[in-house]
Every structure is written in C-alpha cells, then in structure tokens.
Amino acid sequence: MNKSRRTQATSGSLAGSALGRYGYLVPIFVLFILVELYPFVYSVVLSFWNKHLLHPNADQFIGLGNYIKMLQSPHFIRAIRNSTVFTVGSVVFEYLVGLGSALILNSRHIKFRNLFRAIVLLPWVVPIAVNSLIWKFMLSPNFGFINQLLAAIGFPHLLTVNWLGDIRYAMPAVIFVNVWRSFPFYTITLLAGLAQIPSDLYEAASIDGASKWQSFIHITLPGIRGVSQVIVVLHIIWTFVNFDVIYLLTKGGPLRMTEVVPTLLYREAFDFFNMGYAAAMGVFLLVVLAITVGRAYTKTSSFQ
The missing domain is CATH 1.10.3720.10 (MetI-like)
Structure with missing residues (x-):
C-alpha cells in the first residue's frame, strides 16, 4: 500500500513538474503566435486578395x-x-x-x-x-x-x-x-x-x-x-x-x-x-x- 502511494506521489510530482516546465513556455508560444505566426499567415492570405484601403468595398479574391x-x-x-x-x-x-x-x-x-x-x-x-x-x-x-x-x-x-x-x-x-x-x-x-x-x-x-x-x-x-x-x-x-x-x-x-x-x-x-x-x-x-x-x-x- 505504502509502495503504491509513493509511486502515485512520485508520478504526480513528475507530472506537476513537467506541467510547470511547459507552463513557463506558454507566454512565449502566445507571443510567437501573436507577433510572428498570425501576421505571417494573414500576409499570405492577404496576398491573394485585391485589397485597397481607399476602396474597402472593392476587396476581391484574385488568386495569384x-x-x-x-x-x-x-x-x-x-x-x-x-x-x-x-x-x-x-x-x-x-x-x-x-x-x-x-x-x-x-x-x-x-x-x-x-x-x-x-x-x-x-x-x-x-x-x-x-x-x-x-x-x-x-x-x-x-x-x-x-x-x-x-x-x-x-x-x-x-x-x-x-x-x-x-x-x-x-x-x-x-x-x-x-x-x-x-x-x-x-x-x-x-x-x-x-x-x-x-x-x-x-x-x-x-x-x-x-x-x-x-x-x-x-x-x-x-x-x-x-x-x-x-x-x-x-x-x-x-x-x-x-x-x-x-x-x-x-x-x-x-x-x-x-x-x-x-x-x-x-x-x-x-x-x-x-x-x-x-x-x-x-x-x-x-x-x-x-x-x-x-x-x-x-x-x-x-x-x-
């Protein structure tokens, strides 16, 4: 019984420590998505559109x-x-x-x-x-x-x-x-x-x-x-x-x-x-x- 409790406690502490380590990376990933990934994906999508700020109602998908x-x-x-x-x-x-x-x-x-x-x-x-x-x-x-x-x-x-x-x-x-x-x-x-x-x-x-x-x-x-x-x-x-x-x-x-x-x-x-x-x-x-x-x-x- 004691051995199983120790095993559960050890596994729980390992899971907690692993979660803690990965938790520190969450702000970095969020910042990367907001600052790097999202602007890049948006630019790629935008490049396939005829988008002019002076004519917002004339936006049109034009492919290549x-x-x-x-x-x-x-x-x-x-x-x-x-x-x-x-x-x-x-x-x-x-x-x-x-x-x-x-x-x-x-x-x-x-x-x-x-x-x-x-x-x-x-x-x-x-x-x-x-x-x-x-x-x-x-x-x-x-x-x-x-x-x-x-x-x-x-x-x-x-x-x-x-x-x-x-x-x-x-x-x-x-x-x-x-x-x-x-x-x-x-x-x-x-x-x-x-x-x-x-x-x-x-x-x-x-x-x-x-x-x-x-x-x-x-x-x-x-x-x-x-x-x-x-x-x-x-x-x-x-x-x-x-x-x-x-x-x-x-x-x-x-x-x-x-x-x-x-x-x-x-x-x-x-x-x-x-x-x-x-x-x-x-x-x-x-x-x-x-x-x-x-x-x-x-x-x-x-x-x-």
Whole structure:
C-alpha cells in the first residue's frame, strides 16, 4: 500500500513538474503566435486578395493576380536588381574592410589596441537613423564635408557633386554608407575568430619557410572560415531586407535608382495603400530569403 502511494506521489510530482516546465513556455508560444505566426499567415492570405484601403468595398479574391502583376512590373524587377547590387556590394566590401581591420587590430605590434577596437565599434553602436542622417548631411552638394574635403585635396570638380541625387553615384554612395555602418560587426567577429587560431601554427609555418601571404592563405583563412560563413549569411539577410538606410538617404531615388524591395513594399503599402500587392511582395521576399538561407546552410554543412 505504502509502495503504491509513493509511486502515485512520485508520478504526480513528475507530472506537476513537467506541467510547470511547459507552463513557463506558454507566454512565449502566445507571443510567437501573436507577433510572428498570425501576421505571417494573414500576409499570405492577404496576398491573394485585391485589397485597397481607399476602396474597402472593392476587396476581391484574385488568386495569384498580385504575384503575376509583381513579376511583370518593371518597378519590381528594378527593385530586385537594385537589392541584389546593394546586397552583394555591401557584403563584399564589408567583409574586406572588416577582415583588413581585424588583421591590423590582431597584430601584436599595434599599441593601444583596445582603444582602437573601441573606436572601430563607433559606427556600429550609433543608431542607424543618426548614422544615416549624418552621412546625408556630409554628402550634401551644397555644404557637405565630403565635397569640401575632396576639393581641398585636389579634386575641385567634385565640389558640387550630388552623391545621393545623381543616378551615377546614388547606389555607390548608399553602399558606402552601409559598409561604413556595418563593417565593425565583421571586425569584432573576425577578431574573435582570429584569436582562436593557435599561434603555434604560424610559428611552425615560419620555420618551414612559409611567407606571410602563404600563412594567410593556408592558416588564417581556413581558421576563420566557419565564422566568416555565419556573418556573411547573416548580413546577406540583413542587407537584402534593409529599409532604413536607403529610405533615410534617398527614399529610393533618384528615379528609383536605389529603390529596393523593402522601400518599394513600403511605398505600395503606405503611399498607395495597396495592401494585397504589398503583402505579395513581402511573401516573395520571405521565400527568397528562406531559399538563400537554406542553400547557405547546405553549403556550410558540406564544408564541415
């Protein structure tokens, strides 16, 4: 009798503890459903409807109509092209600048390394809105510091260049600003990766007669390959959905030359109130990112 009571008490306590553990997860699941799952499902459903906020009585189910319209739109095709150029240009230069600065700061011959590391972090810790507006002011053709500096060092013909308003320079300018803001993340992350490479490998390579370039190719790059793959994939995602930098600098102009998918989506939703069409763009963007992440994860797993 006592044994059966102990068994029942033990099972009851186990059930109670398990229920308690799962009970702590309930608020998280509720928050996930309200903040993530419901908006996603609603957006998918909305993408199949012709829903316009200015004409609420004209809502109509149109199936794949929004997607067909989107893929046939020259504005959307240009936005995809601009998003690709913006993402590739940003990620490539962010990685190169971040790797270069990480190698410099990782050198034992650099004095005040901690101070320089803190300085390098400044563009990353400054809020995006503040960073973008500062650069918009500095790139101004009338009183911008950049034009004044270029003219002072021997390029007077650049004094009146409108970096953000000229179709030739707008995209390189926004890529430059995005690189300036994002490269510190690469620097700090790659510094952590460089710190994990045993110094004995470099000493052995030096004894064997390897040059610094050979050590970099055969020791440094393989040593930071894992962390490089992670930050590159993350920044491909973050840059492709980047809205604030381009919107604050150019709002997609001039002549839509810097219009990317997020700014076009915003324009359709909140300027033209075409919510169904904007939802279709959002779903398409999510699918593209999911495929990109899946392929990147597959390649990363194959390397490992």
